Amino acid sequence: xxxxxxxxxxxxxxLEENCPVSLRTPTPDDELVWGGSQIEFKTQDQRLWFERMxxxxxxxxxxxxxxxxxxxxxxxENILEQEIRRLGCRPAQINxxxxxxxxxxxxxxxxxxxxxxxxxxxRGEVRWCQGFSEPNAGSDLANIRTTxxxxxxxxxxxxxxxxxxxxxxxxxxxxxxxxxxxxSKHHGISLLLIDMHAPGVTVSPIDLxxxxxxxxxxxxxxxxxxxxxxxxxxxxxxxxxKQLLQHERAAMSKFGEFSLPTHYDLLALSKAYLSSSPAANxxxxxxxxxxxDMEEQxxxxxxxxxxxxxxxxxxxxxxxSIMKLVHTEQEKIKFExxxxxxxxxxxxWQDDAFSEQELGVTRAWLNSFTQTIAGGSSEIQLNVIAxxxxxxxxxxxxxxxx
Ligand SMILES: Cc1cc2nc3c(=O)[nH]c(=O)nc-3n(C[C@H](O)[C@H](O)[C@H](O)COP(=O)(O)OP(=O)(O)OC[C@H]3O[C@@H](n4cnc5c(N)ncnc54)[C@H](O)[C@@H]3O)c2cc1C
Numbered sequence: 001x002x003x004x005x006x007x008x009x010x011x012x013x014x015l016e017e018n019c020p021v022s023l024r025t026p027t028p029d030d031e032l033v034w035g036g037s038q039i040e041f042k043t044q045d046q047r048l049w050f051e052r053m054x055x056x057x058x059x060x061x062x063x064x065x066x067x068x069x070x071x072x073x074x075x076x077e078n079i080l081e082q083e084i085r086r087l088g089c090r091p092a093q094i095n096x097x098x099x100x101x102x103x104x105x106x107x108x109x110x111x112x113x114x115x116x117x118x119x120x121x122x123r124g125e126v127r128w129c130q131g132f133s134e135p136n137a138g139s140d141l142a143n144i145r146t147t148x149x150x151x152x153x154x155x156x157x158x159x160x161x162x163x164x165x166x167x168x169x170x171x172x173x174x175x176x177x178x179x180x181x182x183x184s185k186h187h188g189i190s191l192l193l194i195d196m197h198a199p200g201v202t203v204s205p206i207d208l209x210x211x212x213x214x215x216x217x218x219x220x221x222x223x224x225x226x227x228x229x230x231x232x233x234x235x236x237x238x239x240x241x242k243q244l245l246q247h248e249r250a251a252m253s254k255f256g257e258f259s260l261p262t263h264y265d266l267l268a269l270s271k272a273y274l275s276s277s278p279a280a281n282x283x284x285x286x287x288x289x290x291x292x293d294m295e296e297q298x299x300x301x302x303x304x305x306x307x308x309x310x311x312x313x314x315x316x317x318x319x320x321s322i323m324k325l326v327h328t329e330q331e332k333i334k335f336e337x338x339x340x341x342x343x344x345x346x347x348x349w350q351d352d353a354f355s356e357q358e359l360g361v362t363r364a365w366l367n368s369f370t371q372t373i374a375g376g377s378s379e380i381q382l383n384v385i386a387x388x389x390x391x392x393x394x395x396x397x398x399x400x401x402x
Contacts, residue, residue: 007076011083018052020045023090026264028360035059035093036127037171050124053092060098060122063106067114068122078307096165097121097128099251101174104191104244108232117193130248131161131175131194131218132241138163139380141176142185142238146220148177148192155179155192155230157200157223165374167203167216170196174244180235191237191244193229200224246320248375253303253323264361266334267293273341285340292334299326322389325381328371335365 001009022045033039033046041047053059056070062077063069072080098121105117120126137143146159157177167173173194180188196203200223206215232240270289274280306319338361339346346362348354354362372378386392 004075004079008079008083011080012086014056015083015087015089018049019087019089020049023049024088025090026088026360027090028356029363032091033093034127034166034169035095035098035121035124036169037125038127038169039093039124049090050092054123057122059093059095059124060102060118063102063118063122067106067118069118074308074312078304081307093124095121095124095128096130097126097172097174100130100244100247101128103247104240105231107243108240110228112228113231126172127166127170129164129167129170129173129196129216131164131167131173133163134160135162139377141241142189144176144178144189146175146177147181148179148190148225150179150227151224153227155225155227157192157194157220157225159220161218161220162215163206164203164216164218165214167196167218168205172196173218174231176237176241179237186238188235189237189241190234191231191240192225193231194220194223194225198223198225245376249320249324249381252371252375253320253327264334264338264357264364266296266338269338269357269361270341273343273345277341277343279341279343285337289337289341292330292337295330296334299330319389321376321381321384324375325378325385328368329378332368332372335361335368339365 022043031042031046033041033050039050041050057063057065057068058070058080060068061070061072061080062074063071065071070077070080102118102121105113109117121128131146132141132144134144134146137145144159146157146161148155148157155177157175159177161167161173161175164173173196175192175194176189177192178188179190182188194201196218200221202219202221204217204219206213206217208215231237266289274286279285303323306323342358342361345354345358346365348359348362350359376384387394
């Protein structure tokens, strides 16, 4: 048996033995386990699964073991992902730090930063939020105005961030701040880590019409941040920000997998609902379902190929924009279809008359719109693809890069 097959056998056996059966199902939104100091487990199985994955180093399977990772090579990591998907295991924890900041610290952090920041991340002890967007800096991200001025061994931060997901539940923020105002807007940006409990940080949740929101506004008033919280070189944070965004897009391009809340089987659900519905004979609906399913399968295969290519050293900058764009737009189509298939059963909000799954699909449908905005809107992904992948000329001559 080849090393690869042997490893697959070991992983499969370990997952079968260690992933509780109750967690081999799609995760309802309110059962996601967010790593961090305020971590909550709804069941003992969730705690067990978290602890087992943590102790195995598989929150970050491809990171070096000296920082708490699993030390797996690219092929092994891929096999692990495949086996987790095959068994339908829920994510043991969700942690934006691991998805976005970690890979940047691994590449640009000092040795001391790697020890200080990565190890607690791999143990799920710290919850991170992303402080990029500002009231006038969303798509035009380089327009940020939050300042960080040097003062001895510290920076003094003033300004505000908006749309900070779960800012009120996070321990730390990775933020873009302006450390120099004298050059072009892309120069003078730095990537700074800010303690959310530092004096001068105020977090205000933003209410939304749905009554439920993870969004926050974060204000900084003379917040003192040690200089050793700066990642990379001062003023040159824009290139780090772009890489971090690509990691965000890479993570978002996999949201349909790994039993995250959006993981609903289009074909299975369509079959179940259409069997007892007058829409069963609707040929055009069936054709749309078949087309969407084929697209989804083609996408899954493409992700697999691109993941391999990225790991073998190919530059995937820009490519992740394609994946993020395609996946989030596909998810929108899929949930539109599911709503068509479910008819009035897809209109539930908070009623006992609807099953958990039906309520989940309705919420996932609403959520699918937000995913085409988060991490850079679909229009911005098209701009990035035009510029960085297709090398088309920038007609507007205006750099809008998020
Ligand atoms: C669910 C969700 C979670 C988020 N979480 C975070 C977070 O944790 N941290 C964070 O920092 N931010 C977060 N954001 C903010 C997100 O990054 C921004 O909403 C996004 O970048 C768009 O910026 P904006 O809202 O300012 O819209 P704008 O930039 O004002 O854009 C408005 C519209 O104009 C279009 N547009 C703008 N410029 C162009 C252009 N050059 N060409 C073509 N069309 C254009 C856009 O596509 C969009 O349709 C989140 C957003 C969502 C929806």
